[in-house]
Amino acid sequence: xxxxxxxxxxxxxxxxxxxxxxxxxxxxxxxxxxxxxxxxxxxxxxxxxxxxxxxxxxxxxxxxxxxxxxxxxxxxxxxxxxxxxxxxxxxxxxxxxxxxxxxxxxxxxxxxxxxxxxxxxxxxxxxxxxxxxxxxxxxxxxxxxxxxxxxxxxxxxxxxxxxxxxxxxxxxxxxxxxxxxxxxxxxxxxxxxxxxxxxxxxxxxxxxxxxxxxxxxxxxxxxxxxxxxxxxxxxxxxxxxxxxxxxxxxxxxxxxxxxxxxxxxxxxxxxxxxxxxxxxxxxxxxxxxxxxxxxxxxxxxxxxxxxxxxxxxxxxxxxxxxxxxxxxxxxxxxxxxxxxxxxxxxxxxxxxxxxxxxxxxxxxxxxxxxxxxxxxxxxxxx
Ligand SMILES: Cc1cc2nc3c(=O)[nH]c(=O)nc-3n(C[C@H](O)[C@H](O)[C@H](O)COP(=O)(O)OP(=O)(O)OC[C@H]3O[C@@H](n4cnc5c(N)ncnc54)[C@H](O)[C@@H]3O)c2cc1C
Numbered sequence: 001x002x003x004x005x006x007x008x009x010x011x012x013x014x015x016x017x018x019x020x021x022x023x024x025x026x027x028x029x030x031x032x033x034x035x036x037x038x039x040x041x042x043x044x045x046x047x048x049x050x051x052x053x054x055x056x057x058x059x060x061x062x063x064x065x066x067x068x069x070x071x072x073x074x075x076x077x078x079x080x081x082x083x084x085x086x087x088x089x090x091x092x093x094x095x096x097x098x099x100x101x102x103x104x105x106x107x108x109x110x111x112x113x114x115x116x117x118x119x120x121x122x123x124x125x126x127x128x129x130x131x132x133x134x135x136x137x138x139x140x141x142x143x144x145x146x147x148x149x150x151x152x153x154x155x156x157x158x159x160x161x162x163x164x165x166x167x168x169x170x171x172x173x174x175x176x177x178x179x180x181x182x183x184x185x186x187x188x189x190x191x192x193x194x195x196x197x198x199x200x201x202x203x204x205x206x207x208x209x210x211x212x213x214x215x216x217x218x219x220x221x222x223x224x225x226x227x228x229x230x231x232x233x234x235x236x237x238x239x240x241x242x243x244x245x246x247x248x249x250x251x252x253x254x255x256x257x258x259x260x261x262x263x264x265x266x267x268x269x270x271x272x273x274x275x276x277x278x279x280x281x282x283x284x285x286x287x288x289x290x291x292x293x294x295x296x297x298x299x300x301x302x303x304x305x306x307x308x309x310x311x312x313x314x315x316x317x318x319x320x321x322x323x324x325x326x327x328x329x330x331x332x333x334x335x336x337x338x339x340x341x342x343x344x345x346x347x348x349x350x351x352x353x354x355x356x357x358x359x360x361x362x363x364x365x366x367x368x369x370x371x372x373x374x375x376x377x378x379x380x381x382x
Contacts, residue, residue: 001029003098003314006087008077010034011042012296013280014103015065015369016303021101022067024311030069031095033087035076037062039369040126042105043296044362044382046162048129049136050170050334055126057381064370077104080254082273099275099310102256102263106245106281106294109260115221116154120241123159135238136167140176143237148177152226152236154218155243156184157191158295158331161201163240165333168208180210181234183226185217185243193329196348197340204333204350218243245281245294259284268319269306275313279306285322292324300365301325330358358382 005028007018018032041058048054062072075089080100087095108122121132136151143149151167153160164182171178182189182205188198189205189212205212213234220227226236247261257264257272262284269277269285279285280299285292292298305322312319328341332355339354340347362382367375 002027004029004031004096005099005101005310006030006095006097007032007101007103008034008080008087009103009105009280009282010036010039010062011103011105011280012299012365013105013282013303013306014101015039016300017101017103017279017307018066018070019369020304020307021310022070024307025314026069028314029071031071031073031097032062032066033073033075033077033089033095034062035074037072037074039065041362041366041378042124045123045126045129046159046166046332047381048126049123049132049163050166050173051381052130052133054381055130057378059126060366060370060374064374076250078250078253080251080256080276082255082271082276085275097275099313100277101306101310102271102276102278102282103280103299104248104250104282106262107248108241109244109246110241111244113218113221116218116241119221119223120154120239122241123163132163132167132238132240133170136170136178137174137176139237140174140178143177145177148179149237150179150181150235151238151240152181152183152234154183154226154239154241156182156186156189156212156214157242157244158329160184160240160242161189161205162332163242164205164210165208165336168205168210169334172208180208181213181236182210183213183216183218183228183234185215187215189214190329190331194340194342194348197329197331197338200338200348200350201331201333204336204338208333208336247282247284251282267321267323268309269302269322270309270313270319277306277310279303296365297327298324330354330361332358 038059079088110116217229251261263278281294309319337354337358359382363375
């Protein structure tokens with residue numbers, strides 16, 4: 001068999017790039033490596049905070065995604081040595097490659113805030129969502145209407161506000177004595193987004209009794225409280241941190257060029273090493289890196305060009321460059337949703353059309369990577 005390509009990561013970037021590569025060439029050998037043997041529809045993981053049964057609807061086994069010719073290796077990558085062209089796994093196994101595609105996503109950034117990593121939940125996996133569910137439901141048993149459980153979410157971006165919406169729905173569904181606070185450093189939620197979208201989502205959150213504390217930073221976290229930048233303290237029986245991402249620690253040791261552990265690439269996704277490509281949250285694309293958000297949408301779009309460019313490199317042909325197209329933002333606040341799709345007559349809309357669009361986009365992704373049958377089965381959970 002011809003060149004050996006390793007694809008690292010089973011997220012949006014890795015899954016989509018793998019499928020493009022498989023459809024492009026049958027003269028290469030592909031090894032797909034991931035620390036999970038399933039693709040997680042991560043942008044719907046907050047749903048599992050309300051309803052743990054969602055778990056099965058947003059996990060797609062790798063066997064349902066890859067072709068029979070692709071090898072899957074379950075393992076945690078601990079090093080990528082581009083000099084020796086080796087990927088090292090935590091169990092000591094090494095995999096050599098001719099070309100590598102790095103798509104291992106990102107990890108939560110704690111920005112050096114004392115106590116945050118120790119005391120806060122994050123949301124990067126199903127287990128994270130399930131442990132938030134467990135802590136809220138068990139904590140609420142010891143709370144009452146006079147002394148409700150205080151849930152604080154640090155970070156008012158897409159992840160933070162969607163978590164708040166699910167917790168509000170859980171509170172209402174199960175009649176739990178819970179107060180929900182979102183603390184955000186900027187003056188508005190969903191920083192950088194369209195102001196009508198920001199306003200609509202703020203209204204939804206307030207309707208759901210979520211208290212917003214904007215222009216506020218968490219400066220310290222303890223087991224049951226957070227300290228804020230004005231010196232005051234806020235009770236936090238359950239603390240969830242959704243205040244940013246950074247590259248994975250594992251990229252610390254690689255000899256590829258990185259910034260905050262995200263692999264630097266140009267708009268072809270080629271890294272400082274010609275045989276290594278990177279995309280999705282794991283990559284920092286030069287020439288407009290600040291404009292390319294770390295989103296599933298961007299990873300999904302980028303994957304085809306990254307796969308093409310691996311193929312062009314194998315053939316010694318010139319590479320394509322990628323341009324990001326913002327197709328809009330879809331935000332769920334529990335059962336409600338708000339859409340900002342800047343192509344129609346009304347950019348921002350809520351209610352059933354927004355809810356339908358959000359479900360449809362997630363279902364289309366599931367159908368793309370597996371089948372419409374699987375997507376339809378997941379519909380009610382999206
Ligand atoms: C709650 C939440 C809501 C979100 N909502 C939206 C949204 O509405 N719209 C949107 O566009 N984006 C949203 N996002 C962001 C989106 O999920 C990410 O940008 C997207 O997942 C990035 O895709 P990726 O493939 O780069 O990384 P990931 O999807 O994180 O995939 C990385 C993969 O690599 C694996 N991996 C990690 N480290 C290793 C290792 N060392 N060895 C082997 N495997 C490894 C992981 O297990 C995972 O399978 C949301 C994120 C969250 C958490």
